Amino acid sequence: MIKLLIIDDHPLVIDGIKTMLKDESYLHIEAAAKTAKEALNILEAGIAVDIILLDINLPDMDGLRLCEIIRDMNKTVKILGLTYVNEAGIITQLIKKGANGYLLKNMEREELITAINQVMDGTIYLSKAANEKIIQQLQSLGLPQNNVPVLTRREKEILQLLSEGLTSQEIAGRLFLSSYTVDTHRKNMLQKFNVHNTQSLMNVVRELGIIA
Amino acid sequence: MSLKEKLTCRYPALFLFISLLAIKAVSQLPQAQMDSLARELVKAKEDSNKVQLLMTLGNEAGYTDLNKALEYALQGYELSKKIGYQKGIGNLAYLSGISYIDLGNYALADSFLSIAGQKFTELNIRRNIFKVYNARGNSDYRQGKYWNAADNLTKAAEGFDELKDTAYSLIAYQNLISVLGQINNHPKAVELGKKVLKIAEAGTDTLQIGYTLQALTSDLIHSGRYDEAWPYLQKLLTIAEKTLDNSLAAESFSAAGAYYYKTNDPVKATYYFQRSISRAEKLDDKYQLANHYHSLGQVLLQQKKMPGAKEYLLKAMQLAGEFNNKKAEYNTALSLSEYYEQTGDYPTGIKFLKTHLALKDSILNAETRNYSSYLETRYQTNKKENEILRLQKIQQQKDFAIKRRNTWLGIGIGLIAALISILYLLKRNYGHKQKLARQQSVLLEEKIKTIEKEQQISSLQSMINGQETERTRIAKDLHDGLGGIFSTVKMHYSTLQQDTPGIKENPLYKKTLDLINNASDELRKVAHNMMPEVLMKVGLLESLQDLANNISSGKLLKVTLQAFGMEKRLASSTEIMLYRIIQELVNNIIKHAYASEAIIQINREGNRLSLTIEDNGKGFDTREAEERRSMGMATVRSRVDYLNGKLTIDSRKDIGTTVMIDLLLNEN
Numbered sequence: 037m038i039k040l041l042i043i044d045d046h047p048l049v050i051d052g053i054k055t056m057l058k059d060e061s062y063l064h065i066e067a068a069a070k071t072a073k074e075a076l077n078i079l080e081a082g083i084a085v086d087i088i089l090l091d092i093n094l095p096d097m098d099g100l101r102l103c104e105i106i107r108d109m110n111k112t113v114k115i116l117g118l119t120y121v122n123e124a125g126i127i128t129q130l131i132k133k134g135a136n137g138y139l140l141k142n143m144e145r146e147e148l149i150t151a152i153n154q155v156m157d158g159t160i161y162l163s164k165a166a167n168e169k170i171i172q173q174l175q176s177l178g179l180p181q182n183n184v185p186v187l188t189r190r191e192k193e194i195l196q197l198l199s200e201g202l203t204s205q206e207i208a209g210r211l212f213l214s215s216y217t218v219d220t221h222r223k224n225m226l227q228k229f230n231v232h233n234t235q236s237l238m239n240v241v242r243e244l245g246i247i248a
Numbered sequence: 249m250s251l252k253e254k255l256t257c258r259y260p261a262l263f264l265f266i267s268l269l270a271i272k273a274v275s276q277l278p279q280a281q282m283d284s285l286a287r288e289l290v291k292a293k294e295d296s297n298k299v300q301l302l303m304t305l306g307n308e309a310g311y312t313d314l315n316k317a318l319e320y321a322l323q324g325y326e327l328s329k330k331i332g333y334q335k336g337i338g339n340l341a342y343l344s345g346i347s348y349i350d351l352g353n354y355a356l357a358d359s360f361l362s363i364a365g366q367k368f369t370e371l372n373i374r375r376n377i378f379k380v381y382n383a384r385g386n387s388d389y390r391q392g393k394y395w396n397a398a399d400n401l402t403k404a405a406e407g408f409d410e411l412k413d414t415a416y417s418l419i420a421y422q423n424l425i426s427v428l429g430q431i432n433n434h435p436k437a438v439e440l441g442k443k444v445l446k447i448a449e450a451g452t453d454t455l456q457i458g459y460t461l462q463a464l465t466s467d468l469i470h471s472g473r474y475d476e477a478w479p480y481l482q483k484l485l486t487i488a489e490k491t492l493d494n495s496l497a498a499e500s501f502s503a504a505g506a507y508y509y510k511t512n513d514p515v516k517a518t519y520y521f522q523r524s525i526s527r528a529e530k531l532d533d534k535y536q537l538a539n540h541y542h543s544l545g546q547v548l549l550q551q552k553k554m555p556g557a558k559e560y561l562l563k564a565m566q567l568a569g570e571f572n573n574k575k576a577e578y579n580t581a582l583s584l585s586e587y588y589e590q591t592g593d594y595p596t597g598i599k600f601l602k603t604h605l606a607l608k609d610s611i612l613n614a615e616t617r618n619y620s621s622y623l624e625t626r627y628q629t630n631k632k633e634n635e636i637l638r639l640q641k642i643q644q645q646k647d648f649a650i651k652r653r654n655t656w657l658g659i660g661i662g663l664i665a666a667l668i669s670i671l672y673l674l675k676r677n678y679g680h681k682q683k684l685a686r687q688q689s690v691l692l693e694e695k696i697k698t699i700e701k702e703q704q705i706s707s708l709q710s711m712i713n714g715q716e717t718e719r720t721r722i723a724k725d726l727h728d729g730l731g732g733i734f735s736t737v738k739m740h741y742s743t744l745q746q747d748t749p750g751i752k753e754n755p756l757y758k759k760t761l762d763l764i765n766n767a768s769d770e771l772r773k774v775a776h777n778m779m780p781e782v783l784m785k786v787g788l789l790e791s792l793q794d795l796a797n798n799i800s801s802g803k804l805l806k807v808t809l810q811a812f813g814m815e816k817r818l819a820s821s822t823e824i825m826l827y828r829i830i831q832e833l834v835n836n837i838i839k840h841a842y843a844s845e846a847i848i849q850i851n852r853e854g855n856r857l858s859l860t861i862e863d864n865g866k867g868f869d870t871r872e873a874e875e876r877r878s879m880g881m882a883t884v885r886s887r888v889d890y891l892n893g894k895l896t897i898d899s900r901k902d903i904g905t906t907v908m909i910d911l912l913l914n915e916n
Binding site: 044045046048049051052053055056058059092093098100119120121122123124125126129141142143144145146169172185186188189190212213214217220221223224227228 | 724727728731732733734735736737738739740742743745746764765768772775776780781782785786787790791793794797798800801808810812813847849851853856858860862864896898903904906908910
């Protein structure tokens with residue numbers, strides 16, 4: 037017998053989940069909570085549950101935060117995040133905060149049952165749509181290889197002219213920019229390469245072979 | 249006493265902008281002496297002595313008759329040019345410049361002050377260079393460019409300090425105090441004013457003491473510290489009764505009027521405002537007169553003396569308009585709307601209320617623009633300047649902007665409330681599911697567009713703020729309300745398969761399931777565009793990463809995100825604003841640039857934040873783009889304004905476009 041706690045502020049959703057699980061006799065809905073406070077009361081009262089279906093949009097607390105609190109209280113209970121949104125940033129945060137899986141709320145019956153079973157077996161479950169998002173994010177991660185910052189086209193041009201010994205003002209004239217803009221680009225580059233003056237910047241970029 | 253001695257024993261005139269008049273160490277010349285100088289002028293030869301004479305006359309006339317002063321100044325300037333007298337060119341250009349300021353012609357004032365500044369720099373007359381800064385501060389102040397004013401005055405004050413010239417630095421500090429008063433930093437102004445008063449009282453210059461007392465009294469009254477103001481006011485009035493300086497007298501009587509107005513003694517207030525008007529009329533300073541007329545009109549209105557109130561308020565309105573005194577126009581419009589309301593002429597009342605609102609917007613917009621131009625000038629002209637001072641000023645400016653914004657919020661809320669009710673009704677009707685969800689977003693966009701246009705009169709800033717709050721709310725309602733129902737429908741529906749064997753084979757079952765899925769996806773998209781959940785819950789960078797991923801996964805445009813110094817989250821309103829700006833700029837790239845790659849880069853160092861968005865697309869002519877500004881770019885601009893930032897678009901045909909936005913954050 038697997039005991040469930042459903043946390044969702046929408047009574048209809050709780051109802052829907054009950055409907056989906058009515059034929060699975062080994063799954064028992066032990067309790068349902070409509071707010072984070074109710075949920076914490078239930079858990080603090082010592083009502084034992086095996087798996088928590090947690091909606092991350094609750095009226096009284098951010099679901100991500102609640103997930104973290106529950107995980108602090110109880111290391112073994114399984115937590116399956118439920119949300120209506122499918123954004124990679126949210127999914128990764130949820131897993132970081134200790135959830136064992138993530139389901140989109142418009143799941144079908146089979147998916148819910150699969151998810152519960154998988155999570156109870158100790159694996160992480162991500163809904164199919166969520167999986168795609170995560171893979172997308174991994175594929176296009178902004179950070180370039182070797183952690184060498186990417187230079188914008190304007191930055192490269194300014195760097196080139198700096199290396200020829202031109203001042204900000206001269207560069208501004210050459211590129212038809214205001215010297216204020218040139219200087220902002222320069223400052224941005226100093227920060228990117230974590231150096232404090234133009235000379236050190238030139239040394240670093242030469243070392244990295246960015247300019248000759 | 250020869251003419252030469254006369255010139256050396258007195259300070260050359262330095263005009264104080266609130267009063268328009270010079271402050272000198274010695275008292276003004278009596279009328280008889282003025283007349284004799286004027287006679288001397290008729291006989292004088294065309295040489296540098298005549299230039300000096302014209303300068304003296306111009307300075308002296310500046311106390312009593314501005315048009316006369318300008319006439320002498322211009323005459324002296326022309327003569328100096330004719331005889332090639334370099335110092336004279338500088339001095340008389342300066343005198344012409346300050347006369348034009350007093351007469352409200354800032355463009356001409358600016359050209360003359362530039363000439364003067366250049367001459368003084370060539371001749372290396374440092375004291376006069378700082379006087380030009382002081383005059384520029386005066387001009388900025390009158391045009392409502394308080395940030396530029398503060399900057400110029402600080403330069404003047406510091407310069408005079410460096411020259412150990414207490415008398416002049418006092419004037420510059422006094423002016424700075426007035427600027428502080430304008431940006432409603434009265435406590436700071438009072439603090440500085442008390443210090444300056446101590447220094448002034450150590451000297452013997454009654455005018456100097458008078459001006460200091462006048463500023464201090466006004467600031468105290470503005471801060472509501474009436475008891476504290478009282479002893480200063482008494483001293484001030486003693487000076488005002490005796491002085492020949494019409495401007496000081498007018499301002500002092502006006503301060504007394506304000507004191508009695510605020511302490512509910514309308515009879516005395518009327519008396520003093522009338523006296524301030526009579527002195528200001530002698531001086532013929534129409535800019536200040538508008539303020540005085542308004543004050544009197546307001547007091548009369550308070551006493552229900554309707555004909556008098558109307559007369560003065562209308563006079564004030566007319567002068568304020570003619571002499572470009574925006575603040576007076578703005579205040580007077582409000583008083584006039586009250587007047588017409590009380591006399592039962594509601595349409596005219598509403599007309600003036602609208603004028604009042606329109607001015608509020610233009611004053612606010614002008615301030616935002618001024619601030620941006622100030623940032624640029626400041627950067628170029630004075631890189632070495634002390635960072636702390638700059639940050640302090642920015643802080644004050646933000647406080648100022650926030651105060652302004654708050655007043656506007658009230659007006660924004662009314663319109664937004666209407667918007668909320670429309671959306672609420674729509675949302676209740678969710679039977680139309682997907683179609684409705686789409687319509688809702690279209691309608692919201694439409695509604696926002698319409699309101700944005702209507703609100704060109706009203707404030708853009710409160711609008712943006714309200715928009716985001718509303719978007720957040722709607723997105724949340726969509727998720728929690730409609731989203732929950734969709735999910736439940738799907739849950740029940742998928743359980744049907746289990747309960748009713750064979751239903752899966754029914755094509756209608758499959759079709760309906762697909763439709764439910766579509767509707768649900770559509771709703772999610774709408775809500776996401778409305779306000780990405782990740783932006784609220786996790787942060788700007790993660791939401792931008794999502795944005796970049798979503799676009800890159802389409803394979804047409806590869807978007808790279810780079811961020812430096814962004815470990816800490818920003819204020820959530822700033823994050824939303826930046827997200828919207830980036831979203832719009834990236835959308836522009838997708839729609840118009842035909843680019844294959846784009847970079848979003850954010851650099852934060854302390855409170856400096858720089859945003860760079862670059863593509864390798866077809867580029868465009870920035871001047872052309874300026875002319876046919878797209879709606880999208882206009883929103884970007886207004887959002888950048890909202891953040892007090894500076895937007896630079898740098899585009900080259902067939903190479904690409906670099907958009908850069910710089911701003912100073914108001915957080916720790």
